[in-house]
Amino acid sequence: MDHNTLLDLIRDYPSIGVEREGMGGGVALGRKPDSFPLSGHLPIGVTYLLPENTLNETETKPNECMRQCNESRQRRLKKQRFIHTLTEQPEATPNQFALVGLPERGREGVKARNMREYEGVRPSGHADKEVMAATVLTTLSTSPLVLNPSSSASDLASKGWKESLSASYSSSTSGNWSWDASDQSVPSTPSPPLSNDAGKSFLLSSQSDDNNEDTESTHFLFEDPIPRKRKNSMKVMFKCLWKNCEKVLSTSSGIQRHIRTVHLGRNGDSDYSDGEEDFYYSEIEVNMDTLSEGLSNLTPTSPTTSGPAPVFPVLTCDASRSEPARMIHTPLSQSAPSALCHIRTDHAYQATTPVSIPSMPSEPPHSEDRISVSWQSPPVIYKGLPGPMTQIRTVSIGEKRQPVNHTTVSKAHTNNTSASKATTGTRKPRGEAKKCRKVYGMEKRDLWCTACRWKKACQRFTD
């Protein structure tokens, strides 16, 4: 994906989010204001969808709002698939993130996320790019990358996020993207390299070396953050990201209420959401004592407004351990990779050259309704580890789409002679694991992983 493609793509996305588990039904936080100066991060939407167990785990303190949203959503969309997954993968890895980016239409960012509204509109193949874009955005949003020295804050503000974005990274014609991550201070994580088997990869310019221990900053943004304390002077606030609204409240529930009443025109008292709500707000950190502590901390400041409040990327790792208000980003207990996303960390470092094999949209997480999602294979530490791969696909559930039996019998397929390669001695002892076909059955083919649907080697349940 090249630079312009990305920009083009995201242009129409009021919000692009990251969604955990890719099961849809996540909650979107934040949106992409049309004119949001991006410097260091983008207020892109972040949608998290944590596995049930996680929710319980975080239930208490963390993001009450999130929990609620997730719950209500889950309830509504009683997608057995969803449930199924939850039960089947109690240990769903917390590293399974899915990016979800849907152009929103209709009601200001709400409801519109329903892919249904896009039927027939979204060009096929769009999903891929969409994901790529979202990935990049997410990455950017969480990486304290330093913008070109030439671009100043004001610059950004006036140029708009798009330009800013473009300024924040560079892409070579080869398809490799990279940006300078040589940042400083802020612990936020550097962006992870994203690689598409196609040879496109997003990687940080390995700032001078590779192993420079990091303990601190090397954690992949989606990886279990390392426990770290945040400055006591910082206070977590929630900022509404709705158009022209700069409301900042101290509690997620507060901002949620605000959004609900002010932007969604709902009445506060009524129960929670109808499950379809997307609360666009982002968690920000405000330095209480010195609001303008010099640029020492590159935290970007709120855009449109004067709000001197430094805005932190929603996903910053550092904000995740132990703070009550930390983003649901909670590191699930152990980050055991779930069975859905086997991670193979056995590749070579410096995945500059993405290892790509035949390539096929790798197993996407399930998604509710129809959303295109992609996820990154886990933890990969951006430094020298193999780059994460992304993949996406549009899932449609409960749709009829099976029978399309094209009478494609024009060619007498007959095999020409038994010339077929004499299967080499490599006998393939059929794997043990039950694959999608067996697990979901023909009726629910929609649930199969892409590979299975294409009668290729299953990617979801490997042996």
Added chain:
DNA sequence: TATGCCGGGAG
């Protein structure tokens, strides 16, 4: 017979 999936297409 049912699965899993390679190797070939088609668009």
Added chain:
DNA sequence: CTCCCGGCATA
């Protein structure tokens, strides 16, 4: 690429 499927090795 993306998506399908014939057909064959397996279970």
